[in-house]
Amino acid sequence: MEETFSEILENGLKRCLPLLSSILLLLVIYIPVHLPLSRFLRPDVGMICVYFWALYRQDLFGSVSVFILGLIADSLSAVPLGLNIFAFMFVYVFGSTFSSYVNMKPFAVSWLGFALISFLAFAVKWLLASFFYSQFLVFGSILIAYLATVCLYPLIASLNILIQNKCLANEEIIYEQG
Amino acid sequence: MKRRRVLFIRLSQFRLFIRKFLIAILFVSALALMMLSKADSLVLEKTTTAVTMVFNPVIRIIQMPAQFVYGVYEKIKDIGLVYSENKKLKKENIELMLIKNQLRTLKMENRLLARMLNYTPPPEATFVTAKIVAEEGDGFSHSLIAYIGDADQVKEGQVVLGAESVVGRVETVAGKYARILLFTDINSKIPVLVERNRERGILSGDNTTVPKLQYTALDADIVPGDMLVTSGVAGIFPAGLPVGIVSRIGEDEIEVETITDIPRLEYIRIVDYGIYDDVVKLMQEEED
Numbered sequence: 001m002e003e004t005f006s007e008i009l010e011n012g013l014k015r016c017l018p019l020l021s022s023i024l025l026l027l028v029i030y031i032p033v034h035l036p037l038s039r040f041l042r043p044d045v046g047m048i049c050v051y052f053w054a055l056y057r058q059d060l061f062g063s064v065s066v067f068i069l070g071l072i073a074d075s076l077s078a079v080p081l082g083l084n085i086f087a088f089m090f091v092y093v094f095g096s097t098f099s100s101y102v103n104m105k106p107f108a109v110s111w112l113g114f115a116l117i118s119f120l121a122f123a124v125k126w127l128l129a130s131f132f133y134s135q136f137l138v139f140g141s142i143l144i145a146y147l148a149t150v151c152l153y154p155l156i157a158s159l160n161i162l163i164q165n166k167c168l169a170n171e172e173i174i175y176e177q178g
Numbered sequence: 179m180k181r182r183r184v185l186f187i188r189l190s191q192f193r194l195f196i197r198k199f200l201i202a203i204l205f206v207s208a209l210a211l212m213m214l215s216k217a218d219s220l221v222l223e224k225t226t227t228a229v230t231m232v233f234n235p236v237i238r239i240i241q242m243p244a245q246f247v248y249g250v251y252e253k254i255k256d257i258g259l260v261y262s263e264n265k266k267l268k269k270e271n272i273e274l275m276l277i278k279n280q281l282r283t284l285k286m287e288n289r290l291l292a293r294m295l296n297y298t299p300p301p302e303a304t305f306v307t308a309k310i311v312a313e314e315g316d317g318f319s320h321s322l323i324a325y326i327g328d329a330d331q332v333k334e335g336q337v338v339l340g341a342e343s344v345v346g347r348v349e350t351v352a353g354k355y356a357r358i359l360l361f362t363d364i365n366s367k368i369p370v371l372v373e374r375n376r377e378r379g380i381l382s383g384d385n386t387t388v389p390k391l392q393y394t395a396l397d398a399d400i401v402p403g404d405m406l407v408t409s410g411v412a413g414i415f416p417a418g419l420p421v422g423i424v425s426r427i428g429e430d431e432i433e434v435e436t437i438t439d440i441p442r443l444e445y446i447r448i449v450d451y452g453i454y455d456d457v458v459k460l461m462q463e464e465e466d
Contacts, residue, residue: 024240027233030312030323030391042316067204074211075229076237077314078321078349078359081222082211089205129318132212133364133433138386142317159197 012169018061019107021163022049022069025156030076043149046073047121048156050088051114052096055102056164066092087125091117110157115150122146223350230352234323238311298322303416305339305449306332308356313441317385320363321349324446326356332448339447340438343420344368344408348448356448360440361421362389369411370421372404381406381421381434388425391432399430400424416451 003011029045046069053061070085077084094117102110122142130136196203215222308324315321326332336348336356346366349359361368366383370391379394394400404424410417425435 023233024236026210028240030237030314031244032313032322032444033442042314044316063201063204067207070208071225071264072229075226075321076233076312078319078357078363078365080212081215081226082208082213082320085208085211086205087206089201093201118262125318128212132216135364137364138384139317141386145316163187 010037015060017163017167018049018053018057018160019065021160022046022053022061022065022172025049025159026069026073027076041148042145043152044087044118044122044145044150045149045156046070046084046088047091047118047149048114048153049160050091051095051117052157052160054092055099055110055113057168058096058099058176063089063092080129083128083132086128087121090124091121094120097126106152107157111150111153114153118149119146122149227350227352230323230350230355230357234314234325234352234355236310237323241311255363262314303449303451304331305447307445307447308332309445310443311355315360315362315385319365320360320383320385322346322360322443322446323360324358325354326351326448326450327354329448331450332356333450337415337419337449337451339441339449340443341420343422343437344415345438345440345443345446347414358446362387362436362440368415368421369409371401371409372398372405372424373407373420374404375399378409378411379406379432387440388433388435389422391424391434394432400427402426406434 004013026046026049044071050061050066050069053065067085070088071081073084073088074081095113098113098117102113119160126137126139126142183365204251211222294376306328306329308326310322311325312323314320332348332351334348334351337344338348340348344359344361344396346358346363349357351357359366360383361381362383364383364385366381368381369378370381371378377394377398377400379391379398382392383389391400391406404422406421406424408415408419408421420437422434422436424432426433454460
């Protein structure tokens with residue numbers, strides 16, 4: 001049976017949905033919030049999205065999507081170009097390896113996995129940035145950003161689960177709502 | 179017997195190779211980009227500018243509902259303060275009127291003296307007020323993105339002022355947006371001097387909220403509370419602009435507190451003192 005144009009468009013959009021939603025969530029985090037602590041507590045939403053989609057939908061979120069997301073994150077911030085790409089790729093590789101283990105396990109397992117992998121990713125990012133600037137960056141503020149990222153994981157993951165189960169559920173359902 | 183031609187790699191084999199090593203290729207590309215960005219590549223600058231031009235309008239649109247709610251909250255908060263603010267402003271107004279009269283007299287006197295000395299005054303600074311549309315700040319970088327609209331005069335390297343002091347400089351201009359590198363960023367180094375006794379130093383950002391004063395004389399007389407102003411050395415920043423206040427003197431470092439409350443900053447002023455272009459021209463001439 002031949003696909004109609006609208007079906008092709010719909011399928012194409014569905015295939016891009018994880019990347020598009022990740023870009024949108026990434027952009028939201030750049031909105032100025034005018035709060036005193038906003039300069040410390042800036043979570044790495046991109047990292048959460050990469051980990052989530054690497055765990056559950058590698059078929060729709062490949063390494064090229066990770067590269068694009070990293071490129072956007074790098075371009076919008078003042079970090080050296082390639083730093084976020086490297087960190088996201090790192091999370092993607094570990095996330096996809098971890099994928100089969102997490103499948104059908106409680107949510108806490110994937111959260112714990114994220115806490116572990118993202119810690120390594122932040123450490124790699126810190127090392128690379130320190131190498132780039134030829135001086136060690138203050139690890140304290142990076143640790144705060146890491147903790148904020150881990151704490152925000154359930155919220156961003158819930159949004160992604162919603163997108164998966166509402167829009168991409170033809171293939172599989174990650175967690176039943178409610 | 180017919181020989182098989184093996185001169186070129188088949189396309190399918192090439193595709194297979196790419197698919198097999200894609201992740202490794204992307205990792206290497208990320209590292210290569212980092213190396214290239216250290217060398218200030220023009221191609222990379224254009225790439226980041228293009229990405230910024232595409233995504234900044236999206237950030238501006240998605241923040242509109244949040245900005246509206248914040249605006250309503252601020253207005254309600256302001257209503258409660260109107261009476262006391264008005265009283266304070268009236269008092270300030272009287273004081274300012276007196277200062278204005280004094281300034282007028284000084285200006286006239288200055289003009290007369292300048293004419294007597296045949297002195298050519300420098301061009302007056304012009305500025306553009308821009309709204310902050312995006313902010314980012316963590317242990318890796320500190321920057322802002324401001325909407326400059328059609329302001330053609332905004333250029334890389336220009337000074338950015340907050341409400342009361344210097345907050346950074348323009349790093350890149352991408353269409354209607356400019357990225358501001360804050361002076362708390364690790365890439366920022368500003369030559370400063372202590373206003374009280376003209377002791378010199380370099381204010382270095384380290385991606386924390388308290389930049390450090392470095393390269394001061396060993397016997398420098400610096401105490402907490404000292405105001406730091408730009409020294410004008412290096413030509414990027416004109417002399418005399420307030421930057422920060424010394425907050426703590428440790429064994430190895432001097433911490434500086436920012437004067438402007440950067441997280442609460444909504445608007446900035448991008449100032450063109452007309453000196454940056456001249457400095458760049460001079461440097462290029464020296465290189466040639």
